[in-house]
Amino acid sequence: MTSYYFEYQKIFVSVDCIIFGFEENKLKILIGRRKMDPGRGEWSLYGGFVRNDESVDDAAARTLFELTGLRNVYMRQVGAYGSVDRDPGERVVSVAYYALINVKDYDDQLRREHGVEWVNINEIPQLYSDHNQMVIDARRMMRKKISTEPISFRLLPNLFTLTQLQRLYEAVNGEEVDKRNFRKRVKEMDFIEKTELIDKTGSKRGAYLYRFNKKAYNEDPNFKL
Amino acid sequence: MTSYYFEYQKIFVSVDCIIFGFEENKLKILIGRRKMDPGRGEWSLYGGFVRNDESVDDAAARTLFELTGLRNVYMRQVGAYGSVDRDPGERVVSVAYYALINVKDYDDQLRREHGVEWVNINEIPQLYSDHNQMVIDARRMMRKKISTEPISFRLLPNLFTLTQLQRLYEAVNGEEVDKRNFRKRVKEMDFIEKTELIDKTGSKRGAYLYRFNKKAYNEDPNFKL
DNA sequence: TCAAAAGTGTTAGATTTACACCCATGA
DNA sequence: TCATGGGTGTAAATCTAACACTTTTGA
Numbered sequence: 096m097t098s099y100y101f102e103y104q105k106i107f108v109s110v111d112c113i114i115f116g117f118e119e120n121k122l123k124i125l126i127g128r129r130k131m132d133p134g135r136g137e138w139s140l141y142g143g144f145v146r147n148d149e150s151v152d153d154a155a156a157r158t159l160f161e162l163t164g165l166r167n168v169y170m171r172q173v174g175a176y177g178s179v180d181r182d183p184g185e186r187v188v189s190v191a192y193y194a195l196i197n198v199k200d201y202d203d204q205l206r207r208e209h210g211v212e213w214v215n216i217n218e219i220p221q222l223y224s225d226h227n228q229m230v231i232d233a234r235r236m237m238r239k240k241i242s243t244e245p246i247s248f249r250l251l252p253n254l255f256t257l258t259q260l261q262r263l264y265e266a267v268n269g270e271e272v273d274k275r276n277f278r279k280r281v282k283e284m285d286f287i288e289k290t291e292l293i294d295k296t297g298s299k300r301g302a303y304l305y306r307f308n309k310k311a312y313n314e315d316p317n318f319k320l
Numbered sequence: 321m322t323s324y325y326f327e328y329q330k331i332f333v334s335v336d337c338i339i340f341g342f343e344e345n346k347l348k349i350l351i352g353r354r355k356m357d358p359g360r361g362e363w364s365l366y367g368g369f370v371r372n373d374e375s376v377d378d379a380a381a382r383t384l385f386e387l388t389g390l391r392n393v394y395m396r397q398v399g400a401y402g403s404v405d406r407d408p409g410e411r412v413v414s415v416a417y418y419a420l421i422n423v424k425d426y427d428d429q430l431r432r433e434h435g436v437e438w439v440n441i442n443e444i445p446q447l448y449s450d451h452n453q454m455v456i457d458a459r460r461m462m463r464k465k466i467s468t469e470p471i472s473f474r475l476l477p478n479l480f481t482l483t484q485l486q487r488l489y490e491a492v493n494g495e496e497v498d499k500r501n502f503r504k505r506v507k508e509m510d511f512i513e514k515t516e517l518i519d520k521t522g523s524k525r526g527a528y529l530y531r532f533n534k535k536a537y538n539e540d541p542n543f544k545l
Numbered sequence: 546t547c548a549a550a551a552g553t554g555t556t557a558g559a560t561t562t563a564c565a566c567c568c569a570t571g572a
Numbered sequence: 573t574c575a576t577g578g579g580t581g582t583a584a585a586t587c588t589a590a591c592a593c594t595t596t597t598g599a
Contacts, residue, residue: 099357099409103369105330108402108413132324144328147411151402175400175415177333177376184324186372188333188413190400258550275553276589298550300596483578500580501562523577524570 107187110155111142111226113173113233114163116198116213117250122266123198124230125162127211129223133184139223140230141211142189155192162209164202169195169249171240173233181225193233195249216266241267245286245307245318254304256294257281264320280320286311332412335380336367336451338398338458339388341423341438342475347491348423349455350387352436354448358409364448365455366436367414380417387434389427394420394474396465398458406450418458420474441491466492470511470543473532481519481527482506489545505545511536 114125129139143158145151152172159168173191181187198213206212214220219230241247247263248255261277281287286308293301312318339350354364366387370379377397384393398416406412423438431437439445444455466472472488473480486502506512511533518526537543 100332100369100412103332104372106333106370106372107325107328108331108333144325145331145402145413147329147331148404150404151400151413154402172399174397175376177370177379177415179373179375187325188370188376188415190402190413256551273589273591274551275591278552279554295597298596299598300549300551302551481578498563499578500564503579504581520570524572525568525576525578526570527578 107182107185108145108151109142109187109189110145110151110158111140111189111191111229112155112159112162112170113140113191113193113230114159115193115195115216115233115237115250116201117263117266118198118213120262120266122216122263123213124216124219125206125211126214126219126222127209130210133182134223137223138220140191140226141209145190151190152192155190159192159194162211163196163200164205165196165200169246171236173229173236176225176229178225183224189229191229191233193237195237195246197250197252199252238267242320243318245312247320248307254290254292254294254306256297256302256304258297258302260305277320281305284318285315332407332410333370333376334367334412334414335370335376335383336365336414336416336454337380337384337387337395338365338416338418338455339384340418340420340441340458340462340475341426342488342491343423343438345487345491347441347488348438349441349444350431350436351439351444351447352434355435358407359448362448363445365416365451366434370415376415377417380415384417384419387436388421388425389430390421390425394471396461398454398461401450401454403450408449414454416454416458418462420462420471422475422477424477463492467545468543470532470537472545479515479517479519479529479531481522481529483522483527485512485530502545506530509543510540 116123116125126138126140129135129137141158141162143154143161145154149157155170159170160166170192173193175188175190177188179186216234219227221227222230247260250263251259257278260281261272261274265271288306288308290304290306292304294304295301341348341350351363351365354360354362366383368379368383368386370376374382380395384395385391395417398418400413400415402413404411441459444452446452472485475488476484482503485506486497486499490496513531513533515529515531517529519529520526
């Protein structure tokens with residue numbers, strides 16, 4: 096290949112994934128013990144290197160697929176992390192992405208095989224390199240996004256109760272909200288559809304199940320929670 | 321050097337700068353004709369490659385300094401752009417940054433030497449590679465930021481009139497705002513200080529000059545415009 | 546029968562928006 | 573003297589936040 100830029104230096108480029116899940120009314124992320132030197136055994140985000148024949152976005156999607164077996168997952172870039180010494184091994188620039196998955200879509204057997212765990216967002220241990228900062232940045236970005244775009248449904252089953260949705264918002268924002276005000280706002284968004292189905296797992300009385308109607312949203316995309 | 325990651329491929333990493341300025345009540349950015357193959361002669365953002373001994377942030381600051389001679393400029397990362405074919409020469413991952421400068425701080429002689437021009441944000445021509453997308457993303461990020469953080473002052477002289485400040489917001493947001501409501505909000509922010517100085521260049525009557533008091537802001541950082 | 550979660554409206558206060566005229570000055 | 577930009581307050585409408593009780597049902 097002709098080298099236009101021969102006088103400059105090439106650098107390893109990696110991706111790291113902050114994978115959010117919602118379980119037991121808690122916002123969690125997937126972390127595991129690093130299986131590679133340097134830093135073997137330290138808590139770490141799941142990541143991988145970008146290959147020459149794939150875009151950085153594709154590398155992130157591939158990495159997520161390797162770990163979870165899931166495709167078409169909601170992923171957004173957090174940013175590039177480029178300190179000289181951020182990786183103790185070699186110069187590596189890493190691009191962080193956050194992903195939103197429904198915990199039930201992730202086969203627990205597969206999770207154990209990869210040796211990763213769901214950890215409460217408020218109880219993240221010290222992580223490898225600058226991964227803690229990535230988590231902080233990802234959480235801030237996701238939090239902003241979730242109140243203006245209908246991405247919360249990515250963290251929930253197709254059918255969910257309003258209490259589940261509310262608990263999700265409370266977990267993401269770190270503060271409780273008023274039930275009546277919350278439901279009032281939901282009622283104004285016609286694309287959050289009430290079904291005739293009842294969920295009895297969360298209470299004796301049972302709660303109506305709702306679903307997100309994507310088509311209806313596209314026709315009138317007014318989201319605010 | 322020990323190679324921990326020998327099985328992976330290294331990639332060129334570059335930075336590109338979206339440099340915002342405010343002039344003649346217009347939001348503008350600096351662009352120039354590319355001086356390098358491939359793409360020589362095309363309109364382009366100003367950029368450069370990341371060296372092995374500098375962080376990506378430092379590379380962006382250095383690149384900006386090369387062009388403008390300015391240090392300690394407000395810069396924020398827009399994101400990493402990593403399509404395989406984004407650069408027609410070789411595989412290059414680029415990290416975009418936006419910068420805010422006061423146009424008057426940039427020596428016009430130096431600007432001409434580098435062959436770059438201030439172009440109205442609404443009249444950007446087709447740019448090299450994916451630079452147009454970078455500009456769009458940078459503008460969106462800056463626009464969000466400017467209404468919640470006191471960064472507008474980076475685009476203005478130390479002393480400015482309220483009309484200047486208002487025109488800046490109008491240029492950034494692309495819509496006019498009500499003069500009385502705007503001034504009402506400014507008045508609530510004590511860190512935007514009225515001085516006894518009068519600017520007579522903009523009108524016959526003259527307008528009071530204001531300044532941003534950073535210390536006062538830090539004591540009561542409530543910004544909203 | 547009672548504990549536990551589901552479901553439901555109203556009101557006061559705060560915030561936002563719309564709107565029009567006088568002032569000071571240099572040309 | 574007049575054209576130009578500078579400067580000022582009020583009222584209606586909208587949005588937000590606070591708040592408590594009844595229903596259902598399985599254990």
